[in-house]
Amino acid sequence: MSAIAAALGVSAATVSNALSGKGRVSPELIEKVRSKASELGYVPSLTARALRTGRTGVLGLVLPDIANPLFPQIAQAIENAASNAGYGVLIADSRGDIAAQTEAIGRLLERGVDGMVIVPRRGTRIADVGCPVAVIDTPSTPGNTVAADHWEGGAQMGRHLAALGHAKVLLIGTSVSSNVQNDRIGGLKAGLGARVECDTMWIERVEAVSGEGCPLGLAEKAAAGFTAFAAVSDLSALRALTELQRAGIGVPEMVSVTGFDDLIWSAVVTPALTTVRMDMAVIADLAIAALIRVIESEGEEEEAAGKVTSEIDRVPMQLIVRQSTGAPHADGVPNLHARTPNKPTAGELKP
Amino acid sequence: MSAIAAALGVSAATVSNALSGKGRVSPELIEKVRSKASELGYVPSLTARALRTGRTGVLGLVLPDIANPLFPQIAQAIENAASNAGYGVLIADSRGDIAAQTEAIGRLLERGVDGMVIVPRRGTRIADVGCPVAVIDTPSTPGNTVAADHWEGGAQMGRHLAALGHAKVLLIGTSVSSNVQNDRIGGLKAGLGARVECDTMWIERVEAVSGEGCPLGLAEKAAAGFTAFAAVSDLSALRALTELQRAGIGVPEMVSVTGFDDLIWSAVVTPALTTVRMDMAVIADLAIAALIRVIESEGEEEEAAGKVTSEIDRVPMQLIVRQSTGAPHADGVPNLHARTPNKPTAGELKP
DNA sequence: CTGAAAGCGCTTACAG
DNA sequence: CTGAAAGCGCTTACAG
Numbered sequence: 001m002s003a004i005a006a007a008l009g010v011s012a013a014t015v016s017n018a019l020s021g022k023g024r025v026s027p028e029l030i031e032k033v034r035s036k037a038s039e040l041g042y043v044p045s046l047t048a049r050a051l052r053t054g055r056t057g058v059l060g061l062v063l064p065d066i067a068n069p070l071f072p073q074i075a076q077a078i079e080n081a082a083s084n085a086g087y088g089v090l091i092a093d094s095r096g097d098i099a100a101q102t103e104a105i106g107r108l109l110e111r112g113v114d115g116m117v118i119v120p121r122r123g124t125r126i127a128d129v130g131c132p133v134a135v136i137d138t139p140s141t142p143g144n145t146v147a148a149d150h151w152e153g154g155a156q157m158g159r160h161l162a163a164l165g166h167a168k169v170l171l172i173g174t175s176v177s178s179n180v181q182n183d184r185i186g187g188l189k190a191g192l193g194a195r196v197e198c199d200t201m202w203i204e205r206v207e208a209v210s211g212e213g214c215p216l217g218l219a220e221k222a223a224a225g226f227t228a229f230a231a232v233s234d235l236s237a238l239r240a241l242t243e244l245q246r247a248g249i250g251v252p253e254m255v256s257v258t259g260f261d262d263l264i265w266s267a268v269v270t271p272a273l274t275t276v277r278m279d280m281a282v283i284a285d286l287a288i289a290a291l292i293r294v295i296e297s298e299g300e301e302e303e304a305a306g307k308v309t310s311e312i313d314r315v316p317m318q319l320i321v322r323q324s325t326g327a328p329h330a331d332g333v334p335n336l337h338a339r340t341p342n343k344p345t346a347g348e349l350k351p
Numbered sequence: 352m353s354a355i356a357a358a359l360g361v362s363a364a365t366v367s368n369a370l371s372g373k374g375r376v377s378p379e380l381i382e383k384v385r386s387k388a389s390e391l392g393y394v395p396s397l398t399a400r401a402l403r404t405g406r407t408g409v410l411g412l413v414l415p416d417i418a419n420p421l422f423p424q425i426a427q428a429i430e431n432a433a434s435n436a437g438y439g440v441l442i443a444d445s446r447g448d449i450a451a452q453t454e455a456i457g458r459l460l461e462r463g464v465d466g467m468v469i470v471p472r473r474g475t476r477i478a479d480v481g482c483p484v485a486v487i488d489t490p491s492t493p494g495n496t497v498a499a500d501h502w503e504g505g506a507q508m509g510r511h512l513a514a515l516g517h518a519k520v521l522l523i524g525t526s527v528s529s530n531v532q533n534d535r536i537g538g539l540k541a542g543l544g545a546r547v548e549c550d551t552m553w554i555e556r557v558e559a560v561s562g563e564g565c566p567l568g569l570a571e572k573a574a575a576g577f578t579a580f581a582a583v584s585d586l587s588a589l590r591a592l593t594e595l596q597r598a599g600i601g602v603p604e605m606v607s608v609t610g611f612d613d614l615i616w617s618a619v620v621t622p623a624l625t626t627v628r629m630d631m632a633v634i635a636d637l638a639i640a641a642l643i644r645v646i647e648s649e650g651e652e653e654e655a656a657g658k659v660t661s662e663i664d665r666v667p668m669q670l671i672v673r674q675s676t677g678a679p680h681a682d683g684v685p686n687l688h689a690r691t692p693n694k695p696t697a698g699e700l701k702p
Numbered sequence: 703c704t705g706a707a708a709g710c711g712c713t714t715a716c717a718g
Numbered sequence: 719c720t721g722a723a724a725g726c727g728c729t730t731a732c733a734g
Contacts, residue, residue: 001711011721016713026719047407047463048711050398051726058441058462066427069420069615076417079444088462090409090439093430111409111439112398215621235616238589242620245596264420265586265616269593270566352727362705367729377703399727402710 001044004036019044050112058088059291060108060116062101066093069235069263074136077284078117085292087114094121105129115291122178132294134287138179139314146286146313148278150183151190153317157258157276158191160319161228164327166192166256169228170221171200172236181232184260188230199226203236216240219247222255227328234259234266237273241324252326262320271323278317286313352395355387370395401463409439410642411459411467413452417444420586420614425487428635429468436643438465445472456480466642473529483645485638489530490665497637497664499629501534502541504668508609508627509542511670512579515678517543517607520579521572522551523587532583535611539581550577554587567591570598573606578679585610585617588624592675603677613671622674629668637664 001019005012010029018025018033025033050056059082063071075091082089090113092104101121108116115132125143126135134145141147161169171188173181185200192198203216218229218240229244231237237259244251251257251271259266262277290313352370356363361380369376369384376384401407410433414422426442433440441464443455452472459467466483476494477486485496492498512520522539524532536551543549554567569580569591580595582588588610595602602608602622610617613628641664 012711013713013722014720016711017720020713029719043461045402045463045711046461047398047401048726049713051396051402051710051728052712052714054726056398061442066430067423067615069423071423071426072418072420075422075426075442076444076446079417079442080446083443083458088441088458091412091426091430091442092434093427095427095431107434107439110394110397112396235619238616239619239621242593242596242622245593246621264418265589268586268590270590270597271593363727364706364729365704367727368704371729380703396727399710400729402712402726403728403730405710 001042003040004033004042007040008032008036055114055295056112057086058090058111058113059288060090060092060105060111060113062092062094062104062108062116062118062120064094064101064119064121065096066091070261072264073261073280074119074284077280078288080281081284081288085288087288087292096121098124114295117287117291122175122180132291134291136283136287138183139312140183141179144312145290146283146315148283148317149314150180150317151187152314153260153276153278153319154184154187154189155191156187156317156319157230157260157274158188158193160191160274160321160325161230161256161258162192162196164228164256164325166196166228166328168197168226169199169230170218170226171198172216172229172231172240173200173202174205174233174236176202184232203239216243218243219249222247222249226255228256228258228325230258232260234261234263234273234275237275237324238265238269241269241271241273251324254329256325256328258325266320267322274322274325275320276317277320279315282315286315352393354391355384355393358387358391359383406465406646407463408437409441409462409464410639411441411443411456411462411464413443413445413455413459413467413469413471415445415452415470415472416447417442421612423615424612424631425470425635428631429639431632432635432639436639438639438643447472449475465646468638468642473526473531483642485642487634487638489534490663491534492530495663496641497634497666499634499668500665501531501668502538503665504611504627504629504670505535505538505540506542507538507668507670508581508611508625509539509544511542511625511672511676512581512607512609513543513547515579515607515676517547517579517679519548519577520550520581521569521577522549523567523580523582523591524551524553525556525584525587527553535583554590567594569594570600573598573600577606579607579609579676581609583611585612585614585624585626588626588675589616589620592620592622592624602675605680607676607679609676617671618673625673625676626671627668628671630666633666637666 001015002012005015014025015033018030046057061078079089090108090111092108094101094104098121109130117134117136118126119136120126126133135143136146137144138147138150169192171185173185175181189198229240231240237257241251241257244255249255259273259275262275266273266275352366353363356366365376366384369381397408412429430440441459441462443459445452445455449472460481468485468487469477470487471477477484486494487497488495489498489501520543522536524536526532540549580591582591588608592602592608595606600606610624610626613626617624617626
């Protein structure tokens with residue numbers, strides 16, 4: 001910047017004003033400054049700007065566990081939304097540990113992030129952090145900013161299964177203390193309605209699985225009359241699907257299997273998995289927009305260091321019907337290969 | 352800092368020296384400064400330090416596509432290695448696009464990162480970036496820093512399959528131009544040896560799959576005598592596995608299926624997938640260490656703005672034998688459920 | 703062992 | 719419309 005000023009015989013202040021386009025400089029000078037800047041390959045120092053303005057233009061992204069298969073969707077959406085808004089994204093991993101989460105938040109704060117979006121570890125409540133925060137969780141978590149409407153997503157899935165005629169369905173979850181899973185299960189039950197019988201099976205978390213098989217005993221469940229297996233995540237659904245297939249139980253001829261989240265493999269397995277997807281792009285945009293609103297109004301009347309919004313945005317989820325669901329077989333007898341493949345219906349996404 | 356100086360009646364310089372522990376201050380004063388600092392909840396401004404020292408303490412992580420299922424492992428390992436070394440990590444997503452990759456690198460540079468680790472988009476060569484760079488790709492990519500030894504990983508898998516007695520195996524890849532995939536395939540062929548017949552099938556990339564099934568025709572391949580399907584990624588392996596199961600072909604009784612990368616679901620499906628895993632922690636540590644070595648020796652003799660190392664580190668991959676592989680059935684006739692489950696062998700990982 | 707001074711590269715009132 | 723000055727919070731020679 002001083003190089004530009006020197007080359008042009010003007011002051012650094014003028015260069016700054018010209019480049020920031022705040023209209024305090026004559027059009028001709030602005031033009032001269034601009035061309036000289038690009039001629040010199042000038043790149044402003046965001047560090048110096050940060051020191052002066054007190055804003056770094058960087059946001060923190062705190063994740064409960066980067067290894068979670070849902071993380072790519074979240075990270076990509078947040079990175080994209082932030083960079084569209086001119087912000088950088090610093091990542092921090094809680095590694096599933098609550099102390100690590102606190103520490104990660106601290107490190108981000110030291111680095112002077114202007115705000116952060118936190119996907120909290122289950123059961124954590126985010127207290128005052130000392131900077132604007134947007135929390136992404138479930139609508140049922142207090143102090144939240146934006147979330148997919150997991151309950152309604154479950155309800156859509158429940159209605160889908162009920163409409164196909166399933167009368168006995170097994171719900172599969174992995175964490176009794178997860179708000180997200182409980183919302184999904186609540187929605188599923190509501191969507192299925194009071195007339196369909198359902199049972200919930202809590203299985204070991206996948207991370208803990210040893211790779212030795214650990215059968216869930218789903219074939220027995222099928223024999224006991226369950227015709228649909230609704231998992232609360234695609235990973236569990238995949239586990240169910242392969243276990244059933246392995247046991248010679250046709251999906252969807254004999255039983256239906258459904259998941260949640262539309263993870264990368266759901267569309268790729270045979271039969272492709274019926275699932276429910278959240279619109280991460282929308283969630284990320286809302287979270288980032290809320291954050292930026294607070295950041296850029298800092299210093300005004302409101303106490304900005306606390307929550308970002310009081311009203312939580314509920315983003316609808318979208319049912320994606322694929323081949324893993326169908327009508328239950330009339331009398332529970334296997335009838336492999338006799339079925340016409342499902343045509344994808346309305347909710348279908350083109351990825 | 353000035354608050355501490357004022358409270359103690361010393362200069363800011365002394366506070367700085369005391370806190371940085373460079374031994375220019377008397378022990379008693381250091382102690383007084385320290386306790387006053389923590390009493391006041393002093394947090395140093397990394398921004399100011401960055402402006403003064405010219406180093407931000409931030410590294411950039413450039414990924415070809417955050418949505419890639421392998422990304423969580425990479426990001427987690429890099430974040431961990433960097434934060435252990437006291438660095439923050441700014442993420443940048445190329446979204447599979449080469450122009451976006453250049454742009455992302457530019458944004459990182461503007462933000463003053465001290466260096467970056469780049470996982471390049473296939474076929475990209477990273478030119479001079481203007482800051483220290485560590486590239487993670489394959490040993491066969493020139494200008495590389497550290498990589499898993501994909502070729503050797505393929506060879507291990509090939510030997511495993513050959514030892515089981517497979518004589519006709521189908522290799523499955525998704526991208527002819529990928530160095531990683533070509534290395535893996537080269538290794539597989541070498542490991543299988545000249546006596547086993549093998550064919551390579553290039554399938555559509557998963558991202559492009561519509562979810563409507565898109566059968567690969569693997570049942571026909573099995574009928575044609577292929578007894579093993581070695582995919583170059585777990586995602587393709589999963590696709591193969593479910594398609595075969597769906598067609599009533601028992602894995603591993605009739606055919607074996609193998610993947611690559613030990614993605615999250617590999618241990619969870621039935622039968623669990625035999626795969627090869629790279630040690631991301633080691634790769635990340637090497638990449639970060641190489642980067643930091645250059646960063647912290649900046650200004651000394653060597654031209655640090657270019658490559659990080661000339662010698663590339665090859666990190667071995669680890670074969671993980673699970674239930675999806677077994678000896679080929681003697682006469683190609685289905686014999687479901689007649690097989691004793693594989694006991695996991697040596698290479699087994701406890702996650 | 704300790705302090706006064708300069709400066710990293712910007713932006714922002716404030717004068718002219 | 720343009721410029722001189724101050725200052726964001728540090729660190730680093732350089733004196734004392």
